[in-house]
Amino acid sequence: MTQRGSALNFRDFVTELLATGDAVDIRVPVSPTLEVGAVTRRVYDTRDPAPLFGDLTEGAPGLRILGAPAGLSGVPGEPYGRLAAHFGLPRDTTPRDLLEKLVSAMKARPVPPRIVPTGPCKENVLTGADVDLTRFPVPLLHEQDGGRYFGTYGFHVVRTPDGRWTSWSVSRTMLHGRDTLVGPAMPQQHLGMIHRMWADRGERTPWAMVLGAPPAALAAAGMPLPAEVDESGYVGALTGSPVDVVRTETNGLYVPANSEIVLEGYISPDETAPEGPMGEYHGYAFAESKPQPVFHVEAVTHRDRAVLPVCVAGLPPEENHTIWGTMISATGLDLLRSSGLPVSFAWCSYEAATCWMVVAVDIRRLARTRMTERELADAVAEVLFGSHTGWLVPKVLLVADDIDITDIDQVVWAMATRSHPVTGHHVYPDAPGIPMVPYLTEEEVRAGRGGKCVVSCLLPEQFDGVTRGVTASFDNSFPEDVRRHVTAHWADYGFPAADRRGHRP
Ligand SMILES: Cc1cc2nc3c(=O)[nH]c(=O)nc-3n(C[C@H](O)[C@H](O)[C@H](O)COP(=O)(O)O)c2cc1C
């Protein structure tokens, strides 16, 4: 029996979004050449419902695209609703509750996937000469892109040669030929690590790519869990039930049975082709393409009327910020808390394009440690920058936990008023980091190090556990009875009832 619900079944996820008014069923013909990308990009900005393109002007009839699968939602009170639906959580879930749920599943015993004989992804099976990726409405997402992108919201499945570790990971793939894709497999990422193991033996890497995967599995595949951890077991722990998987047609890997589209084949041990450029998570598109590994597709299986999910990367908020950023926040929070440092929360502000993580410090616990600012910054840098998670994040902001770090307005205010321009910036030129960060010098990119810092937004007295100034605000500057009176009489004063700041998550 097919697993149901928005966390483990992409089709149910789409149906649920449509039912809650957080997706629109677009019936007019739309072109996958730039129009899908333009509509989706605008939806991120306007917080309109996710576009489900049902009539595409290219590709075989019946195939569909869902744009902005984890864009922020404009449904009142539910800005994170589309994200929460990935985990089967209520649409009004807050970032705090979501992160606590993600962290507790990291502590739980993994629940391995369950092998089932067949599933929806096998409704159509194409092998040999029938494999033709151009049958799909593969979109050209931005004018500057070097090609059409098939995989912007799908994950790779690879297994180590000894069979002990299966990795699910999100990484983009560009259409290269009728049955080939090309895309990055960075050596620090698990896809690249496992690909190297096979290539070192002179063998092809058995590979599959899953699109329209169970949303919780996609999110876990975009999460920097440590090496040798199977993302599938984490999804089982997170959702409370094992993920149903089926054997591929050709290469002995297992893929979620509830997937819209599965591509299977191998990664060539040495063949590369130019890939990119593409608009990227930091918000820029650069002009160059780069040689990247070639993925050969030997079989395609898909659901009837398959839906290809699409992320149109660029300025926040898109899925690199809402999904990747949130999953990085969860692993970062767990690392910092587990290290014993006085950390109460961690959050990659979506607005910062996954280039910074804000860390909330419990100043009373901080005072008990007797740490100096330098010692705290060094300790945070050591815990984070040496980790798989911290490799991804170049900047860390330390903020006292009177600040709600999920509110960017409060973070900006803290940074401006509390960070000392001379002594507050602690730099780590030797720390390894993702080379895609736009401000890195060519030398830093080559070395794979540098451009990393911890910025302290902690006031001097906060190291003694106190804050001298009282925040002058509605919440802090008036007695409770006055606040209650003013709130209760709001409409009587002639103000509209709705909270005008309600538009901002
Ligand atoms: C929408 C989206 C797109 C992503 N694109 C890429 C990409 O193209 N290359 C990459 O290395 N990581 C990309 N990531 C981030 C990785 O999925 C993430 O770092 C993950 O931890 C990698 O898996 P691993 O930890 O098993 O290596 C993307 C994440 C998301 C959510």
Ligand SMILES: [Mn+2]
């Ligand atoms: Mn992994």
